[in-house]
Amino acid sequence: MITDEDRERVRAATDLVQLVQETVPLQPRGQEFWGCCPFHGEKTPSFHIIPSTQVWHCFGCGEGGDVFSYVMKRENLSFPESIRYLADRAGIEIHDTQDGRQRGTKRSRLIDVCEETAAFYHTMLMRGKDARPRTYFASRGMGGAVCRTYRLGFAPGRGALVSHLSSHGFTPQEMVDANVAMRRSNGGLADRFFDRVMFPIFDEQGRCIAFGGRIMGQGEPKYLNTAETPLFHKKRNLYGFNWAKEHIVAQAEAIVVEGYTDAIACWEAGIGNVVATLGTALTEHHVKTLTRFAKRIVYLFDGDAAGQKAAERAIQFIERDSMDLRCVVLPDGQDPMEFISAHGGDALRERISAAEPLMDFVFRKLEDRSDISTPGGRTKALQDACRLIYPLRRSYMIDSYYIQIADRLGLDLDAVRSAAGRVFRDVQREEEVSSRRERERAAARERVEASRGGSAGWRETMRGSSNAPRRGASPAPDFVDGADEVDVPVDYVPADAYDDATAAQSARQQAATMPVLTDLERRSIAGERELLSLLTSYPDVFRPFAERITEIDWVDPRHEAIAWAVLATPEGTEPVQVMDAARAVCPEAAQLVSAGTIAVTSSHPTEVNIGFLLDTLELYTVRRRLRASQAKLRQDRSLAAEDRRALTIQATKDAARVHELERAVEGVADPFRLLDGEGASES
Structure with a gap:
């Protein structure tokens, strides 16, 4: 797993505004940045970033969070993958640990293998004794300048690459994992590509992650790509x-x-x-x-x-x-x-x-x-x-x-x-029949692997029988695309083929357990998040209002935990450190505090906005309490006379307080009516 220290180093090194501006034009509005959401089509900007807290939110689709959640959604990555992605982008070395042992930076090592391989192939093209690849590229109108620009190359095969990479300290397993070499039946390695002109494939940051090789004459396959690796997925990556x-x-x-x-x-x-x-x-x-x-x-x-x-x-x-x-x-x-x-x-x-x-x-x-x-x-x-x-x-x-x-x-x-x-x-x-057959093939594959002593033993057995070199032949010259899977006797169904079904089941389970909220509670939650958005941006301005915050009956306990964690920070704490305190008590803090709009929709000073929010949340608190009291007075026939009298007195006081708070809220101009809606008539 990735350590908390490495995660925070990556967070500190990443500017959310700069990251988002790679794909979305942003315009400053006060202390925030706004633009059209990259995750759903829209013409009017509803996506905003709060730079001081490094959180984002879209009011159109409801998504929000921090730099990691943004990359997870944009790149379709898991949380650990998003950290590694941003670490690579920032040039930060992170160290995964598993079972208490250092696991190293495998991804960066595989990138190093691919980069060194690309350099070797390019040298073989530009300076090698074999003139055929240069002649081939020239015949296609691609001279030396083009070859240098796109780092084109030539793979001579015959173990030349394996020897080169070994001399640079790369292990056999790293070469195999990067799919630039293949294991032979005798335990040695053979070059994956042989006698082909080579096209390095780069990721979004311009780092080599895979290769495409084209045969120069007759033969099959015409094109040979790197198989699936931890770096390269042909269904995700795009050349150029x-x-x-x-x-x-x-x-x-x-x-x-x-x-x-x-x-x-x-x-x-x-x-x-x-x-x-x-x-x-x-x-x-x-x-x-x-x-x-x-x-x-x-x-x-x-x-x-x-x-x-x-x-x-x-x-x-x-x-x-x-x-x-x-x-x-x-x-x-x-x-x-x-x-x-x-x-x-x-x-x-x-x-x-x-x-x-x-x-x-x-x-x-x-x-x-x-x-x-x-x-x-x-x-x-x-x-x-x-x-x-x-x-x-x-x-x-x-x-x-x-x-x-x-x-x-x-x-x-x-x-x-x-x-x-x-x-x-x-x-x-037809799809149902095909799906059933795929499941049957997958089950058959598992049975075959089990009978052969596991997938590793089965692969080695098949390699020994089908890929053993002939006497006097050059070592394992070429394989078809995906040849590392040619030994599997049945079609293979990838694990992610069932992601949609799993996600659907999870969504149903989540819906079954999701609490049902009243309209007043939903408004309260919206107000709480507005309050948290201001609180995390202006913690010192809120400190004099701590007593009033105690009067709020929070609907979401996470909101209350965040509020008190922020107020517990020392005076003068920067918003970034305030967010760290919020995350310490609630991992979802970034998503929860990023949904506020008052900072950009209000023309009032921050103190007026704070007062409005506190009045509104107290109003919702008192309304909910008044509604509960009225229901109890109507329905609970077991109340003693004294208890009924006390409850009636409290309800009367609450009704008076509701009217007082309503007048205070009405004294603040639009656009704050969005928080209150029609609620004023519910008391």
Whole structure:
């Protein structure tokens, strides 16, 4: 686990405003910064940051927290992963401990392996005796300057990389974990890549985390990527994102291509906002990454059947976060590099500017694939169209898609709707069968591994039988993508395949145990958080009001704990240290104190705002007490006369205090009515 000391070092080294401004333009308002939320589509800014306490909150979607919660949501990371992410960003070395033992910084070591590997491959390309890779790149229009800019390389294989990395102190396990080397049956290592030109893959900070290798002549696979590692996930990472990010932000548009050379060709043609997928179709993680920076994504497909299929698979993302998803399919089966070579970058820019909405494109292609002038062709097109929109079946826009299909195929809307219902049921049954088979395969895999003495023994057994080098052959020259899994005899279902089901079950359990609050209690909680927001920003101004705070009947006990922890700090304590005290009694303090609006919506001095909040919270306290007293007087027939008299006197005093507080609250102008709403009539 990560120590508290390392966590706080990372927190202190990270400026939340600077972090958020990497993806969201922020404008100062008083002592705060405001902008449009990066997590949901909006035109009016509702996302704000309080720099003094380093917390953020969005009033549109309700999310909030500190630097770690922001990175967790933005990058889809766990809490420990968010700490490591920010530590890497700040250049801080952290040390994980497990079972009381130092575990070291494995991630940084694997990055070092990849960086040294990239340097070695680049040297082999630029200075090696083998001229073939230089000739290959030159034939593709990529001279020495391009090779240096993108750190291109050449993998000679034959153990050259393993020998080089060993001489630099890297262990065999580190090379295997980084997937730049593979274990052989005799226990030795072989280079993962052999006789290929190499494209280093970088993370968002520009550090090498993986590689793509292309064969220079004939052979399969044409491209070979690093397999999944602790650093690299092809469904999450995008090639060139480190170079393209600032251009994407500047233009509010991202262009997605399907190959390394296509991306490089676009960059060299002056089209900087381009990234490439890594041997996979556009995924949900890719879309989440790109929509942090742009609301318009143009998918630049190769003009072949595979490119058109990729366009259809991207339909499932059409409604994500108000995103404008468009596509361009190049003519004559050309890829972007070929198109630029033939027509130039300006011609490609023109096509990108005229990009077609994705839904229009895929519907049009359905017509092209079937002869809709015949009943059979129309039926096939209808089936294909309904399968296409199956991922959108629960969308509030589904009727508009039915109308588009009906118009294009010349059918009645009711006929399309009826056909869609049947197709959706068929696809759902197919998915259920597929899911069941995957579970059965996973169970079979576990049984096989158990019978072989565990997964490690099984892998070593298979490596010994299938990967042993032939006599006189060069060591393990190449493997297909993901070859470290080729020994698994059945399909493998990743653990995160069941995340959605687990999350749904957790949500149901949480909903079942969530307390039911009255409207007055909900308003009280809102007022408490407003109070905490000011309290953590201006602790010294609040100290004279400590006695009044004791009169508040807190709805959320966490709020009360935070309030007293803040007031217990010495006078003159800075807001950052105040937040540390709040976190010490409540880990969720950052989320709870970041939701206040009074500091930016009020034109009154801080002291007036404090008085208003204290009056409001006391008003809610007295109203709740008065309501309870009135209910007890109405319902409890066992009350003794003396008890009833005392309760009546207290209720009378409370009613008088309610009217007094109502007048005090009404004496403060809007916008504070939002806190009180219609509550004044509830007494």
